[in-house]
Structure formats: C-alpha cells, structure tokens
Amino acid sequence: MRYYRIQRDGTISLIAEDDDGAYNLTETEPEPASFMELADAASLTDQSVDDVARRHLDDAPSVDLETVSEHLIRPVDPDEVWGGGVTYAISQESREGEGGLEEAYIGAYEGDRPEVYFKGTPTRTVGPGDNIGIRGDSDWDVPEPEFTVILHDGNIVGYTVGNDVCSRDIERDNLLYLPQSKIYDKSCAIGPCVVTEETIGDPHDVEMTLTIERDGDVAFTESTSTSEMVRTCDELADYFRRYNYVPKSTALLTGTSIIPPDDFTLQEGDLVSIEIENVGTLQNPVEQL
Structure with missing residues (x-):
C-alpha cells in the first residue's frame, strides 16, 4: 500500500x-x-x-x-534524517581530478565501511510542494535524488522519495566543510508517500528520474536504477545502527547516481521533480535562502 x-x-x-x-x-x-x-x-x-x-x-x-x-x-515526521553516500559509481567518479577529495570518495566507494552521515532534523526537512532551499553563501547547488528508507526502531518498514540538496562548492573547498554543504534549513525533502515492501517489490531494482524545470522548460533530466547501487538498504541501515542511539523513526537516504553537470546550479523558482517507480513523484520549488 x-x-x-x-x-x-x-x-x-x-x-x-x-x-x-x-x-x-x-x-x-x-x-x-x-x-x-x-x-x-x-x-x-x-x-x-x-x-x-x-x-x-x-x-x-x-x-x-x-x-x-x-x-x-510530509508523509512522516522522522526524528532524524541520515544519509548514505558514495553508493553509486558516478558519485566517486564526479570527484575525479580533485586531489584529496577524489581519494576520500574512492576510499568510501571501495571500502568495507560505507559512508553514513547525519543529514537533518524534522525542522530542516520539508514535504511535497514545499520549498527546498539553496544557501546564500554557495554558488553551486544541486538536488540529489535518493531512494529513501523509513526505519521504525532501526528496522526497515517502508520506502519513500528523498532529495538531499547539496552545496557542492562548499564541499569541494574542503571536505571538512561537508556538514555545512549538507545540513541547513530546507536542505532535505521527503514524500509524497511511504510505500511498503509489498508495493515496492525489489528495492534494489526500481527506476528513478530527476527532472528540473526552469521558466517552464526542462533544464535537466536523467534516469537511473537502484540496481546500480553498490550497497544494500540493509547494509546502510546496519551501519546506521552500530553503536548509535536509534530513535523511534528515521529517514535514511541511500545515495545518488544522478548528478547534474558541473556548470549547472539550482536557481530560485526552479521546480525539482523526483519520480521513483512504484512510489510516486516528489515535487519541490526552489527558494533562495
């Protein structure tokens, strides 16, 4: 359902x-x-x-x-929002030629331990139709469409669509700035609904499409499949739980394999749509914070 x-x-x-x-x-x-x-x-x-x-x-x-x-x-009010990173090849490939940043991402992609990081709180997370935000001190901001797992007491009970908005130039300046590039007001969106395993089928074989509209025209669109993930939802949930306080409800974003080109950045008034097979479409306008 x-x-x-x-x-x-x-x-x-x-x-x-x-x-x-x-x-x-x-x-x-x-x-x-x-x-x-x-x-x-x-x-x-x-x-x-x-x-x-x-x-x-x-x-x-x-x-x-x-x-x-x-x-x-918003279909759920998660106590916390977490993210899994570098779970697709394109995520580490997009950092090629960036010195220490490239080495760190390759290590996370190929290593036994996945990247799992804190993303946000309910106050920083919006729902369908709400504005997502882009920082005023960033010049390169992109949406990151992500298949998202809903956890109850740390166990997977559902799935939804997530948007892990990111200020990539802040991250690129210094990897230690990653929290500032990821965690800020309206930096995450989830919705439009939660579906169960019965409805999603195989969570590691669903199509996902990102479309960004600007002034009524399609400025960018691309599709992928969760079959391209090198980590599983269960693996990411396991590392999230390790030696960690687990709240009653958590949204866990599982990484992205759709990244707009380096010369593209979100602008106020853009409309971001993320469609995931068997789930639905999450739409959010863009607001300059």
Missing part, C-alpha cells in the same frame, strides 16, 4: 491507497494519524504494516486521489 498524510481544515489524516482506491484511516478506530502509529501496532502484534491497515479498510471512508494530491503534507 501507499500511505499519505493530508491536512484539511487544520486536521491531519492518514490515507491508505491500494488497488481499489484511497481510504481515510484516521476516521476509524483507533484513529491512526501517522504511518508510525501503524508501524507501532505492527511491531506489537508481529504483523506487517499493511496487515494492520487492512483491518480498518472496511470501516474507512473513501477519499478521491485528487483531494489527496491537493492537501499533501
């Missing part, structure tokens, strides 16, 4: 979509209002999230998908 959150007249509702339609689960007992509440129930009863949701479908009023799309908000 796909799980959305919508907000109408100040009320937040959890919507479940299956092959037959979309249903408002919040208008059933016990009024679940978030995907994580379903994950809590699934964990306690040793069931899947979809099994828990199906128990309520007969009593849930239907909702048309147009209404859902008009009132979307």
